[in-house]
Amino acid sequence: MENTDYRHKEFIAKIHSDKDLGESVDYFLTGEGADEEPFNLFVVDRTTGFVRITELLDREKCQFYNLTGVARFKDGTKAEDDVPLAFTVLDQNDNPPYFELQMGDIAEESRPGSVVMQIKAKDKDQPGTINSEISYRIVSQEPAGSGHMFTLDRATGQLHVKEENLDRETIDFYKLVVEGTDMGGGSGGLVGTGTVEVKILDINDNIPTLEKSEYDGEVEENVADVIVMRIKAIDEDLRHSDNWLTLFKITKGNEDNLFSIETDKETNEGVLKLIKVFM
Template sequence: MLTFSLVSSQVYNQNGRSGMLSHPNSLVRQKREWTVPPAFIREEEDNSYKNPIAKIHSDLEDTGIVVTYTISGQGVTEPPYGLFVINGKTGDLNITGRVDREKTPMLLLRGHALDKTGAKLEEPIDLPIKIVDINDNFPVFSHEVFAGSVEELSETGTIVIRINATDADEPNNLNSKIAFRIVSQSPSAAFSMDKDTGVVRVAKINLDRETQSSYSLVVEAKDRGGELGGNAATCSLEIKILDVNDNLPVVESSTFEGSIEENRANVEILRIKVFDRDEEFSDNWLANFSFVSGNEGGFFRIVTDTQTNEGVLTVVKVTLPLTCGISSTYI
């Protein structure tokens, strides 16, 4: 029978912490085949001080048969090449280099027992080697600058945007668990951020675009759940406050007067100036003029100048008095 033994007394468990092997020669009989619990190697570390990290042995050797041991698989005959070597006489398995878990999270070796002619003495045995993660990667945002928007007067808790970041360390591991937070925001205290999801929400009622039309935030993503010593990265978040129609138009004067020569049509008489604090050139800002009374004869027309937001009053019929007074209450 061909077996692998884990001969190193110091190994790393799945959480990356060192400890003694509970069963140094742990083999499990399963469906008439021997399966070996994974060995653990810490990534980016010189593990050669643990050599030999395992030993291959055939009990045929105990009967006097000369056995030569070889290995194949990842780290030997497959990439990454040259990572493992074996002593053909003793079966000692040694590691020669460093491993990057993000490239190779698991290595699968296969041990062989051969006779002096190179013929197979018995079936090969597998040795899985798990690469233990270290916190060697920083969170990476999907954008350097995020842009979000929300309507003014939105309720507290309204979602603005979700910030995305990833970490190349082992999934479902503390090294890749990201915690988000707002480092700074100007003006302050307008938005909050969910630590786990990266969702940004309105934290302040009465967001007023006419007072503050945009906010600049710096957001941090930190691995190891945000604990001290975790790797951190930052990005910028620009939030635009969207206009709603929350301002009434204000007419420049309560009365306007104009004059025109008789028998002239399609001539501008005057302009009625209107002020509105909503977003300039938006539908919320543009005034809509109409006659309430006084134009029953259809002598006049009034249209909006979209560049100045003025009401332009013109004559469309020629039969009218030489002068006329226009009250803003008719508009």
């Protein structure tokens, strides 16, 4: 078991040869953790064959140690075939869940229950065990608004829309602090927190309006291709998006095609021009 002190024990395993009569056989260990890095984590008493451990183990550093026990006569010849000595390090719940920054987006006015994103915490403990089984919940939301706009499935970590009134024009970005508890959220589970960012995407849900109801302009006679005036359109949708950009048309009074109007894409203004000489 990891994190458990076995150093007080006389041995944790034993190598023994039937040909060991008196002090005729010496015992050795080979492999990673013995005569290879990490050196002398496992040691053997050359005379008794008792195998001891010199440090506490960490499963997250190494899950298995595959050693070989060797028995030799005093003259160096083998007394037995080498024997495999395998140690499996058992898991303890010694690592809390942790999150990396996760980002997602959802269109405004999405229905309650719509999936926003999948939130996933990580846990260094053994996969597929209760030690790494994580239960999720939302700790806080910024801005707080009128309440939690999202709900988080405790078992799966899937984030859903909770309320109907997601409105980009009111709030276009939410930052959530989420919590993960291992042991399936049970008593004694370790806790980790992380940040989730949710961007609210624009839809075309605002009608453009004009800044004024009436406009007056003037132009000199005998000129053409001049700007008469700029007509400002106001649209609450995302600035510089197609939802925001306004198409202007002259619907009456231009029967002689003296004027044209086009949109300034930077300002969302209708640019009214005189394109023929006005006498």
